[in-house]
Amino acid sequence: MFRRSAILLFAASQLCLAQQGDKKGQEQIDPIPADKIPPSPLLSQEEAMDSFQLTDGFVLEPLVKDELVHMPVALCFDEDSRAWLVEMTQYMADLDGNGEEKPTGKIKVLEDTTGDGKLDKVRVFLDGLVMPRAVAVTGDGVLYTDAGKLMFIKRDGIKPVGEASVVDAKYAIGGNAEHQANGLIYGRDNWYYSAKCDKRFRRIDGKWVMQKTHFRGQWGITQDDAGRLYYNNNSTLLLGDQHRPNVFRHHPKYTPKYKTTQRAASNRVYPIRMNPGLNRAYQKGLLDNNGKLVNATAASGPTIYRGENFPESYYGSAFIPEPGANLVKLIDLSRAADNKLQGKFRTQNSEFLASTDEWFRPVSMYSAPDGTLWMVDMYFGLLQHKAYMTTYLRKQYASRGLDKPMQNNGRLYRIRYQKNPLNTPMRLSGKSMLDLVMHLSHSNGVVRDITQRVLVERVADSEQLAEFKKHAGQHLNGKHAKLHALWVLESTGSIPAKFIEQCLQSKDVELNAAALELAHLADRSVAEALQKYSVKTQTAVSAALALGRLGTEKGYRRAQEIQRQHGKSVAYIPEAYVSGLGLQISEAGSWGAAKDKKFQAQMGASLSALKGRKVVKAPKVLAKDKASFDRGAKIYAGKAACSGCHGMEGQGQPNMGPPLAPSNWVQGDIEVLSKVLLHGLEGPITVNGESFKLPLAMPKFGHLSNAELADVMTYVRHLKGNKGGAVSEQQVSTVREATKGRVKNYTQKELKLK
Incomplete structure (x- = not known):
């Protein structure tokens, strides 16, 4: 609804970019008389x-x-x-x-x-x-x-x-x-x-x-x-x-x-x-x-x-x-x-x-x-x-x-x-279970969504659940109805294994994917069906997730086969596998090392996390810096709106802002970071070895006080993966004084940051 722009490195926006008002040195010449x-x-x-x-x-x-x-x-x-x-x-x-x-x-x-x-x-x-x-x-x-x-x-x-x-x-x-x-x-x-x-x-x-x-x-x-x-x-x-x-x-x-x-x-x-x-x-x-x-x-x-x-x-x-x-x-x-x-x-x-x-x-x-x-x-x-x-x-x-x-x-x-009639408005209140099940086949996706919600609320009652299963067994017509029925049953924590297997046999890849992602809720083991499932590129990630949830050596081997078959064209297969494996990673020690390097890396990271060694660790905030850190957290989420482009945890967002946690720009030279905040930054830039070329430059934050800029820098330098270290008001003041009068954004080349 409202106006905000992508940036390159730090916080907020560009076209909402009045930045609490006007900027010193900016000429606002009307483009049209x-x-x-x-x-x-x-x-x-x-x-x-x-x-x-x-x-x-x-x-x-x-x-x-x-x-x-x-x-x-x-x-x-x-x-x-x-x-x-x-x-x-x-x-x-x-x-x-x-x-x-x-x-x-x-x-x-x-x-x-x-x-x-x-x-x-x-x-x-x-x-x-x-x-x-x-x-x-x-x-x-x-x-x-x-x-x-x-x-x-x-x-x-x-x-x-x-x-x-x-x-x-x-x-x-x-x-x-x-x-x-x-x-x-x-x-x-x-x-x-x-x-x-x-x-x-x-x-x-x-x-x-x-x-x-x-x-x-x-x-x-x-x-x-x-x-x-x-x-x-x-x-x-x-x-x-x-x-x-x-x-x-x-x-x-x-x-x-x-x-x-x-x-x-x-x-x-x-x-x-x-x-x-x-x-x-x-x-x-x-x-x-x-x-x-x-x-x-x-x-x-x-x-x-x-x-x-x-x-x-x-x-x-x-x-x-x-x-x-x-x-x-x-x-x-x-x-x-x-x-x-x-x-x-x-x-x-x-x-x-x-x-x-x-x-x-x-x-x-x-x-x-x-x-x-x-x-x-x-x-x-x-x-x-x-x-x-x-x-x-x-x-x-x-x-x-x-x-x-x-x-x-x-x-x-x-x-x-104009040529087509309006749909008759749905009236689901008081409808029988049979009527609701039939609505899962409706040609209107929004009607199906709302019907799914109503059914999820109904099947919380055991008698209603039994009635749903009875009618669903006879009246699930088409892929849409079956897809919604899977998620209705998901809410109960138990899905008939026969239904999962039927959905895996469908020619529709979206139905396959949903069945794979929900296979762990089957009322009996469907391990054999998962092992035999013929994986397509569209379902490779879902299949890896399902195999991870099995927590078996056979599943581990099969997931690696999927990576060999589809890894060049499908990203994140190992990531999906370790996501499904979760805490069961502790049982994988006897399965042998994965031959695929991506699998090895993901398995190792997951195992490290399970053993209590955080994969990404936040540096400790010293007592003397805690007040500045807390103020910076509020500025990050509030006045500067940094989270809008970089996420609440500094993780970065596609097509908007690169990561701040970790970031070689954030934990590096305080003078460089101060220049970027005071005067903005134009791309392309490289963060942690990865190139980012986004549509608009990062805006200036010179309207914030030296103390505010120091606080927000202190905060982001303590996000997970960075090395920490507080920034003082005097450090920002020194950079501001040395660069006063500058109008143009900085570039990576000019700042000599590699």
Whole structure:
């Protein structure tokens, strides 16, 4: 939803990069004369319809009267097709961003009671919320965010019941509105995942539990039929995981290093109006000669289309809103033989949807139960958060009246293919077990997802489980139904071995992969079936994981065969094996050394972790440095928002920022590190021997005080893998004085760091 850019070495962003305001020495020259910029009048919903250009054959239509919603940012669907809408009413109430702490946010429930496809009934479920960011519905309650906390409250239909409880008090701490967790999608594996977050959540035996997961994206998160997650950041339109979440996190004391995220396509966009109202639009190359944005700078809330209203060729494609450029991008997706993400623009030099209305701010997209595509439009002028506002952008906003919001900003649209009918809204409440099982074969992926959740909640009861198994044995039609049924049964901890074996025999590789990953839950041994399974490149990682979980010498030998057969074209086979092996590594001593070097390395690292020797060790923080370290931790997650590009643990993020833990830049010369923070860094650079060439330079942090810079350097130098050592305020002051007046970013060559 909000604006942040990839960087090269340290923290935060580039296009959110007002960096708490203006930078000394930066010239903010308007790229377009004011008299050449078209006006941006505030349009009624009816007037705004004339501003859109939409791909032929499709229709855009309002779902709800605009006076009924205000500052919407996200939604979810319940089991009866109702939309639960989050309103972040406090965001940028004026150019100074006053009032963010006010408890005025809401969660509303929108419903079609007449059957005409329009949402005619709107009711408030919760109000008095502070900067709410996400919502997810369970059968008996609602997960939501309030004042940075992840909360859960029981519900009776659309009425809250009792007091809310805290699921995670630190869910969205630190940073600002552009740099906090959000999303809350119910994943294929029955866990809830978020963007801008390295935690996942699940209710087990009535209690919410939390686990570590990969840090993903910035605003919005979605999934495909297989359960792979997709997300973005503001300089990358779409990123996607190569495998289902947490495949490599099953060893309790060791998580192998892996990079399984790919960028789908280029970040080129094609607006149909000028875009001077962007924070760094005055910088060369951001806009083209016509004043239009060249590459994405505010990507947000993507969705994978999984409905049936659009022509079949659109199924599985990604729709990504770009609110800074007032458009929606369409990327057709495919998978290589090893599951790596591939994408291409369906059309060149144009967009699926674009508007000439600068107020149009599509912040989240959803594949909907009615088979269409739903779009949340914040319809708001001040997209940029106050933390990064420049003088240039402030003037741009004010000059066109974009700082004068109306009482009810916000719209909700549906995009449908005109020739095809809408799907009949699902009504799963009170449905029989047979009806629910039949819904697992539904042509709409979102309907299947919600049906899976309802079934998982039902089969917690033993009688309901028995009924599910009875009907599933007769009515699982097609690969989708079987895939969802596997994950329904996963929630019980026991899957019929016969079903696992049937899924392994399927010609569908996604069904094979799920069966492999869940084979350890079979109600009897399926070791023989795993040994005999004919591995494809698409299933090599899942097969290695399954063989690791066997914990047998035969499995060890078979996994090495898979590595020999597929290792050149498929990465992370040994990593998947040790993930599955986990604590059983202690039994592997008598199996003999692996012939493959990668296998040897992974087995050795896992064994070291089990014996208590940490593979990556954090240096001890001396008592005299503890206060500086603690302050630095807060700056890292908050004011500087370093975690946005480098992860909460300094692990780095693909297409955004390289690792800080460990990093030869971080634990090396303090003068070099100080120069980088004070004046920025341009790529390419080499970190730990690996080359990184990212789209934008690392920004300057000279606006932070010497003490603040010293604290954050002290913190990152004590992250796992670095050698430690505090940095003093005087050391930073000396470098600042010696380099004052510098305007350009540094380069690796200039700093002479190898």
